[in-house]
Amino acid sequence: MRCMSLTIGTLVGAVAVLVGGFSYAQDDLAKMSQNPNQWVMPAKNYANTRYSQLKQINTSNVGKLQVAWTFSTGVLRGHEGAPLVVGDVMYLSTPFPNIVYALDLSHDGKILWKYEPKQDPSVIPVMCCDTVNRGVAYADGKIFLHQADDKLVALDAKTGKEVWTAVNGDPKRGQTGTSAPLVVKDKVLVGTSGGEFGVQCSLAAYDINSGKLAWRAYSEGPDDQILVDPEKTTQFGKPVGQNSSLKTWQGDQWKIGGGCTWGWISYDPELNLVYYGSGNPSTWNPTQRPGDNKWSMTIWARNPDTGVAKWVYQMTPHDEWDYDGVNEMILTDQRINGRERKLLTHFDRNGLGYTLDRATGELLVAAKYDPKVNWTSGVDMDKNSPNYGRPTVVQRYSTQAGGEDHNTTGICPAALGSKDEQPAAYSPETQLFYVPTNHVCMDYEPFRVSYTAGQPYVGATLSMYPPPGDSNMGNFIAWDNKTGKIVWSDPELFSVWSGALATAGGVVFYGTLEGYLKAVDAKTGKELYRFKTPSGIIGNVMTYQHAGKQYVAVLSGVGGWAGIGLAAGLTDPHAGLGAVGGYAALSNYTALGGQLTVFAVP
Amino acid sequence: MKSRALVAACVLTVAALWAGVVIAANADGSGDPTAAKNQDGKYYDKQGTPTYSIKPDGTVDWYTYSGYRRYSSECLRCHGPDGAGSSYAPDLTNSLKTVSYTDFLGxxxxxxxxxxxxxxxxxxxxxxxxxxxxxIDDIYIYLRARADGALGRGRPAKHEEKPTAAQKWENSCMGPA
Structure with a gap:
């Protein structure tokens, strides 16, 4: 008895200390993210606005920007994501082998520590479209790294020593890690890649102190696997009912159903909900997987403590084009139709910009953010319609209607979407979203494939080219999420595959695939500055202030899907023989090489 | 079981070909690509290595066309469109100038x-x-045509009918739908 009471007493004490520690850590992180001098989470803040209040660099002096210092990562592959800045230290991660560097900002980026995990290189080819890594997360004195081999590692932020390791998935079954984790309260959330390998993907939450799995929520499967409450989880305000996912798949196909979760995660502390998107259903051949394939292609709102979904919205039921729904959810508080609302804005791969009420999941706006989008005539916004919220598919662009072994031509956008993972930014001053976009169309021919664990499970042939009459493959646009309208649009030679940064200085930054860092006027889109970095940019621009001076930083290092798809240049299969190879080849502009470039006004 | 049998069959094929093939130095990694034999719509060069057949009006044989589709589904994700290479993996239209059919299979x-x-x-x-x-032969034949410069980029505009032999092989190899 005595023994037991002592144990209980000690346990209670320990729990009290831990709880105290937790609440300190989470308050700390939320507060730290409000400090403009730092950049403590992947998208600057929980709302994922990628907006900085810093304004030392502004429209009047950005033209004088110069390189302050540079850092070679020593890795050649595609560099997505952005560094973090916590205190006087910058943390950045590289593509495979996923080196993490801690750099001393007080000494021009001197290396404080370097961590290099030991991973089996056989994971490399399992990673669809390059061995990218979209950055690390910070909380409670730890750095969290999501490795290529789908391990999650917590490192001591001071020393780089491993604190714990958790195995999230198995690359031999096609599960890999590319995404940046997000810490919410005492949990670190992490998604999975593997949509082209028939993975049943999930979002998982691990305890930040122990690395123990707290919950795992699959994108498709039985209710207890997808953490959906049939009575309480809603779509369009109505409960989804029992077996909402299972009913929409043939047989056991949900077990290899995809719906991957490798995009960015956002969080609303007041509503206590996390938001993210699930990706394409596997395979790319729609005929092989009849049904709506729920809940692939879905915007999810989940309780971060339990994982249970509050609401869902499936944007592209029964995907026929690989319009992977993983892009970021940006949370803003704005006045719309005369009413203050908590909004969620999402630029989907399918070419539609969605504005929703993030408390309820009510759909407010769904509009094309590239005028060339043609696969749908629009989303049914009639609340009384049985098709409410569904996109109306234009028959001639339906690869399902065309069937297997039929080449459906001229579909816009292409499978890489009007926008891929490259995140947009939002400025509360202009109330505009700054969106890096792709301007590419495709032919799509689905055909029969068979599933083998750990092997690609694709089932379609694609060819891609700019929309008829255009030669630019990208645009950088400003978007009004209240009206669903493009405010301005800057054409770019290649797809814009770099995350945007908006600042209180009235300047918006982004990178280009040729390697330019560009600064434009937030109001007009007018170019104010450009500098050609050593390699193409697929990283996200960030900013911080150190010792009283504002810096802008970006990773160069061409690669990712952009490097694969555009390296040799696109060809238009319908342009006749003479025009083949007529579009710019990225390999004529840039070559591999990971480098951080840090800018300042001298 | 089926998968294992497939590997075994493949290894056997590779071994058999290693023993039997003399690699010529001209044209590409497998020698002179000129089609010498048409067996049920599939073309072979004089060494017996699978090859392409492209008519003056641009009509390609079924296997070249099928190879384009399968390449684009299975290989493009790393090697880029049309075998042309990417920031991630080598240009196969260059590699196959020196890589032989047997090495390719291996x-x-x-x-x-x-x-x-x-x-x-x-x-x-x-x-x-x-x-x-x-x-695998379809993909090889397609890439061989690309490496030799006999076939340009993009989807071949016209192709021969799918031979019965190709359908039979597909059914036996892929298993029931």
Whole structure:
């Protein structure tokens, strides 16, 4: 008895200390993210606005920007994501082998520590479209790294020593890690890649102190696997009912159903909900997987403590084009139709910009953010319609209607979407979203494939080219999420595959695939500055202030899907023989090489 | 079982070909690509290596066309459109100028690793992947045509009918739908 009471007493004490520690850590992180001098989470803040209040660099002096210092990562592959800045230290991660560097900002980026995990290189080819890594997360004195081999590692932020390791998935079954984790309260959330390998993907939450799995929520499967409450989880305000996912798949196909979760995660502390998107259903051949394939292609709102979904919205039921729904959810508080609302804005791969009420999941706006989008005539916004919220598919662009072994031509956008993972930014001053976009169309021919664990499970042939009459493959646009309208649009030679940064200085930054860092006027889109970095940019621009001076930083290092798809240049299969190879080849502009470039006004 | 049998069959094929093929130095990695024989719509050069047939009006044989589709589904994700290479993996229209048919089969079935301080190139083994191995000749024939400059970029505009033999092989190799 005595023994037991002592144990209980000690346990209670320990729990009290831990709880105290937790609440300190989470308050700390939320507060730290409000400090403009730092950049403590992947998208600057929980709302994922990628907006900085810093304004030392502004429209009047950005033209004088110069390189302050540079850092070679020593890795050649595609560099997505952005560094973090916590205190006087910058943390950045590289593509495979996923080196993490801690750099001393007080000494021009001197290396404080370097961590290099030991991973089996056989994971490399399992990673669809390059061995990218979209950055690390910070909380409670730890750095969290999501490795290529789908391990999650917590490192001591001071020393780089491993604190714990958790195995999230198995690359031999096609599960890999590319995404940046997000810490919410005492949990670190992490998604999975593997949509082209028939993975049943999930979002998982691990305890930040122990690395123990707290919950795992699959994108498709039985209710207890997808953490959906049939009575309480809603779509369009109505409960989804029992077996909402299972009913929409043939047989056991949900077990290899995809719906991957490798995009960015956002969080609303007041509503206590996390938001993210699930990706394409596997395979790319729609005929092989009849049904709506729920809940692939879905915007999810989940309780971060339990994982249970509050609401869902499936944007592209029964995907026929690989319009992977993983892009970021940006949370803003704005006045719309005369009413203050908590909004969620999402630029989907399918070419539609969605504005929703993030408390309820009510759909407010769904509009094309590239005028060339043609696969749908629009989303049914009639609340009384049985098709409410569904996109109306234009028959001639339906690869399902065309069937297997039929080449459906001229579909816009292409499978890489009007926008891929490259995140947009939002400025509360202009109330505009700054969106890096792709301007590419495709032919799509689905055909029969068979599933083998750990092997690609694709089932379609694609060819891609700019929309008829255009030669630019990208645009950088400003978007009004209240009206669903493009405010301005800057054409770019290649797809814009770099995350945007908006600042209180009235300047918006982004990178280009040729390697330019560009600064434009937030109001007009007018170019104010450009500098050609050593390699193409697929990283996200960030900013911080150190010792009283504002810096802008970006990773160069061409690669990712952009490097694969555009390296040799696109060809238009319908342009006749003479025009083949007529579009710019990225390999004529840039070559591999990971480098951080840090800018300042001298 | 089926997968294992497929690997075994593939390894046997590779071994048999190693023993029997003399590699010529002209044209491409497998020698002179000129079609010498048409067997049920599939073309072979004088060494007996699968090859392409492209008519003056641009009509390609079924296997070249099928190879384009399967390449684009299974290989493009790393090697880029039309075999032309990417920031991630080599230009195959260049590689196949020196890589022979037998070496090609060996690399696709067994994979390839080139990991050192300068490179982290890893190609997986596709030996158990029916979507690749059931169409391995198709993919080879397509890439051979690309490497020889006989076929341009993009989808071949016209192609011969799918031969009965190709359908039969597909059914037996891919298993029931």
């Amino acid at each position: 690399v696709v079935a067994g994979g390839k690793k080139d990991v050192n301080t300068a490179n982290d190139l890893v190609m997986p083994s596709f030996g158990v992947d029916r979507n690749v191995m059931c169409y």
